[in-house]
Amino acid sequence: MTGIVSYGAYIPKYRIKPSQIAQTWGKELGEIEKSLGVYEKAVASYDEDTITLSIEAANRALQAGNIDPKNIGGITIGSESHPYAVKPSSTTVAEILGMGNDYLAADLEFACKAGTAGIQLLSGVVTQNKAKYVLAIGSDVAQSRPADVLEYTASCASAAFILGKQNIIASLLDFTSFSSDTPDFWRRDTEKFPSHGGRFTGSPAYFAHVYGASESLLKKVKMEPSDFDYAIFHMPNAKFPKQVAKKLGFTSSQLTPGFVVEYIGNPYSASSMVGLAAVLDIAKKGQKIFMCSYGSGAGSDAFVFEVTQEITNYRKKTVDTVQKQIKDKTYIDYSLIAKNILTKYRI
Amino acid sequence: MSTPASIWRQHKKLHTYLNKAGQLIVWTKIFVAPVGFEHQTPYLVGIVQLEGERLPLQIVDCEEKDLKINQKVKIVIRKIGKAKSEDVIEYGLKVKPL
């Protein structure tokens, strides 16, 4: 049985509140944090990017699982902020982790679900015994146009999952994916910032695909929402995941442990994956986890995991839990964001 | 400064430093930076004692007031300087306080 052997998550420590961003742009503050349901978001330092974030999360996964990087036979990094348009982030990360040369590497892009697509693709490599371990990473230092509404929530984080067949802490019982050509949010190749279709990003986009993939998977595994202990959905804001969970029949207590958006914002490809890490930080043997990501353009990857008894032993080595990182923060003002814009766009 | 080949050679050494920790011997806060580091000011650089080796390294994710002599620090991998638009990005060692 293929499953998660170890994992790691990294959330940069700087935080800024939506109200500070609104104030920078001279906007009406109102009750912005309350209406978004997002109180603060993570901000990366000027010397961090998708590659450095990936290294941090992957290294934590390697350490927690006590895995030799040379035994990783496949690596994918899903992101919409790969530092290069041409040149894989995954090989730079693999080199710096000490993975040697005997591995498959591929960079993935599918808006916020590029990371989870990697989990599905690489699980096949393990199941087919083509590699002992594989490493699927979701990492983003998200870009948004300054002063656009997305700026309140677009954040940064990374999560890495090592899959294998031995000593798994959570079995990957099944997965499915639901895709269509839906232009809700996009960035043309020469454009600096993404564009979006406003309210079009709701019902025909996020909801159609999350609902589509989730219903499909529940049917496939012949399970009900009540059979699960945890449910994790992609979190572009605090409202959408709560709405889709309710529509599907999941409760707020199932949602809460993986609900990370309120205090870190939306780290795009890492969103649902950081949520999964947060759940694994506390889940007990035998518990079942339902996860469904969403990526604009559009598609959703849904998964069912079951926690094994290995989790008890594994947890003794876990140091940087998601909750600990959410709490380990330093507030900054807009100046770091301004520096990041100047650095990233080489102004 | 850094060419693709020299960055490639440098990157190969990095994995041996992952997970290393050490102590901070001395540090300074730089307000006037050399080319490629202007956007980072002010920033902290110090001399770090790792086991068997001392290195000059930038200190990140902290304020000067948080540092103490012999402060325990750990290695992190970050971007080095500011690559020009068309250049290869260089990654390297920095430290952050434990």
Next chain:
Amino acid sequence: MRIKVRGTGLTKFGELWDKSLSDLAQQASLEAIADAGLEKNQIEAVFVANMIYGKLTGQDHLGALVASSLDITGGSVRVEAACASGGLAVHLAIQSLLSGTYQNVLVVGAEKMTDASPAAISSALMGAGSEAERRAGLTFPALYALMAKAHMQKFGTTRSHLASVSVKNHYHASMNKKAQFPFEVTMEKVLESPIISSPFTLFDASPITDGAGAVVLSSDFSTPGVYISGSAVATDTVDLAKRKSLTELAATKQASQQALKMAGVQISDIKVAEVHDCFTIAEILAMEDLGFCEKGMGGEFVQKGHTRLGGKIPVNTSGGLKACGHPVGATGVKQIIEVTQQLQQKAGKRQVKGANIGLTHNVGGSGATVVVHILQT
């Protein structure tokens, strides 16, 4: 060893917009050759000291460039050892005379810095450091600031101690027409100036300067005059982090001990000295490492006024690098010229009474190269 300083020539140090590197090198050289009582064609070799001109402008081959501009067709070479280029050029010129190959040679240190931007200059100067230091975003002020911090941590040296070096050197420079900053400054001014790299302010650092200095050296010691009786070079790691100690320059100790031994004198015999104060802490370290005072006591030694004109051992009567200026390749040669003039009793208001033995101390980078010369009448 007795090598005669037969002639000297020195341009004004400062922001010299009208002068090119060639202009500066020629001016100093012609003055030195004339002072030596020689014709240009009697100079058999030219040693040009320069650190960053090639990097800033793309112009290398400075040995030939300068020599040929003086119609000299003999030996020529450019010498580089970061900020110790001048001192090292003098040392190598001396070796060429001792070998018997030449009898009269010219050493000219010249630097033209102000055409370039401060950022380009700062980066070029970091060529004196290591790749690891450049990767860490270090600058020369930062490297010396790390040494200052270590010294403050170990010996209780204070920012006031550091500032007193700057105040004293400015006082000396106020009597030197050739200095870049011929005016005094107060302790407050030094302490309250903008911080460049903690704990240093702008006034803890030597400036960016254009200038040139030249000396004609001769192996003919038949006539009285000023002689170089000791010349030594010592080397240490380029990387500050790899040194055995952050609070001393081992190369200063080694080079000075060797030079003093060559000259057959003790440090207590030295009446006047020009030391390498690229940053205030450097002068404090020099006082200790040369042996003028105990290790750790350098700050107090300066603050008490022992190195001021009229004190026990006047240091940097030219104004030092801080106040006279630091055209990198020229500094080591300027130091020889200042001590020569002191020994010739030609230093005017800056004259140290009875100066008959002097020392120059020139450092490259954060201490990787140190050159020490002893001069006597």
